[in-house]
Amino acid sequence: QITLKESGPTLVKPTQTLTLTCTFSGFSLSTSGVGVGWIRQPPGKALEWLALIYWNDDKRYSPSLKSRLTITKDTSKNQVVLTMTNMDPVDTATYYCAHILGYCSSTSCPGVWFDPWGQGTLVTVSS
Amino acid sequence: DIVMTQTPLSLSVTPGQPASISCKSSQSLLHSDGKTYLYWYLQKPGQSPQLLIYEVSSRFSGVPDRFSGSGSGTDFTLKISRVEAEDVGVYYCMQGIHLPITFGQGTRLEIK
Numbered sequence: 001q002i003t004l005k006e007s008g009p010t011l012v013k014p015t016q017t018l019t020l021t022c023t024f025s026g027f028s029l030s031t032s033g034v035g036v037g038w039i040r041q042p043p044g045k046a047l048e049w050l051a052l053i054y055w056n057d058d059k060r061y062s063p064s065l066k067s068r069l070t071i072t073k074d075t076s077k078n079q080v081v082l083t084m085t086n087m088d089p090v091d092t093a094t095y096y097c098a099h100i101l102g103y104c105s106s107t108s109c110p111g112v113w114f115d116p117w118g119q120g121t122l123v124t125v126s127s
Numbered sequence: 128d129i130v131m132t133q134t135p136l137s138l139s140v141t142p143g144q145p146a147s148i149s150c151k152s153s154q155s156l157l158h159s160d161g162k163t164y165l166y167w168y169l170q171k172p173g174q175s176p177q178l179l180i181y182e183v184s185s186r187f188s189g190v191p192d193r194f195s196g197s198g199s200g201t202d203f204t205l206k207i208s209r210v211e212a213e214d215v216g217v218y219y220c221m222q223g224i225h226l227p228i229t230f231g232q233g234t235r236l237e238i239k
Contacts, residue, residue, distance in 0.1 A: 046233050112164075113166055
């Protein structure tokens, strides 16, 4: 059974850097074809994909946030870390990590879906 | 970016009645491999999204057969043949053919 759980601060101040950790079980990020993605959801709003990372350390970022995001993995710890710099109140959201099967090229993600998702962690940006 | 537009944004359905949600993409989701990469998720109240449908019309493992997906190119539909109380939540379509991956704005299903 695959499970994922997000952890990190619940409150960050504007301009600070957010660091979130996704700890997972039931799969290995050293297995070919496997990835982990991050998606966020502002309160009452829609889902927004942020970034993903693969077993081979390939990474993909949302272009609109690419300058602020970094995704890394620690295969030995079964963890994926997402950092987002220069946080702003509009970044207030529930942040989810999710297991990925399927491979995104630099331009396309045919056959890629997110399942399952973690429970999410609400991050509030406020001074 | 591909814009995914869902209609309606909300609907209220009597149990046992059908429901239909439309999703339109700003570009074709047909890949050169012949497949169309359109997905449907359901986010039940207080829960994380769960995959319902992949590649337009394939039900994910464990999804009841009252859920069906159809469409092609840029126009897609999710249908629930007979709505049950457990179907309440927000439904999202998602495309994966072009980065960035994008989602629709969601359709909230309520029970009358």
